[in-house]
Amino acid sequence: MAGTTVADDGLVETAFRAALPDHTPDQLAYVQATMGESKIKVFRHLLAGDETRAQHANAAFEHAYARLVDEGACTEVPGARETIERLRADGRTVVLTTGFARTTQDRLLRALGWQDLADLTLCPADAGRGRPHPDLPLTALLRTRAADDVRQLAVCGDTVSDVRSGLSAGAGLVAAVLTGAHTEPDLRAAGAHHVLPSITDLPGLL
Template identity: 65%
Template structure:
């Protein structure tokens, strides 16, 4: 089956269709401080390295790994969401160039589009509202909607089920992190496209299963149409 047969495109948000601009790291610093970890400390540096390596993963899963204790993880997650939401409210959230146009082109050619995230539903909805994207996609999903977040296949498979897509081979997954690539490969997607507008570089994307690496999401409609 070729990419011409793709009928569902599952897209990541931050770093893929939405500019990150360091917001995740700023929000993480606030979350760490809420748990007594000061910015610039050796402990903070170690935690930040893990955050960068696991970009794309469900945020509560990241905090569970970092803090171990469930109460601390939940506290960090709440502080993260509060800090990130404040940054969005300050106008620090914008679409990546060509992202809205790419989504419109994909849907215009009869493909369904699902926007997915590692954030909570509250934060995802705040981002969509800030961009005026409430109706830009056929479906939006966060980890709580699917059962598990990345790198598990749940987000892509939930999108398949909810859009009544017939086969995993009719699915394309695109994102900026290795975890996005793992989600796509584990879900059996025929196209797993990495984009270079976010967290991870081409070697990381390839190592985690990217079938294609694109400069940006703006190139995805042409890739699918050409094949």
């Protein structure tokens, strides 16, 4: 969601700074490099496996991000709603996935008025593991029963971890967009089949 259909505008980094106010430049760089991944996994890495501190930092991150959303800092990527509506009108099944916790994802959906926009929404807790593992796209396919072959699955995201997740799931199309965290060279190096300016270009590609 964030960076692909939801404009990020630095909200993830702002929430991270609030969660770990004594962070180092290397830790911030790691957060930037792992955009799209499950946030609890990121904090476990940053805090050397200290589960208590990781859980505390993750809760602080989610609280800070939720506050930003409630303050109106959350907007859609221009044309995202219309794109999702078009995909569904064309008979495609749309699943929105995130690396955030379910409570944060639901808050985002409410803030945007997107509660019924997609066929399904998933967070890492729904699938077992977050990105870059294949669990989220495969869970989307299994729960919706929208296709009989993983090659009929299309994955689109703004991060390297999105790309790796789609490839690991065996998706027939893995597209990246340039409205989020990572650059075109990084996305292509990760193996994206296509790099698009925006999610609004996805229907034409399909």
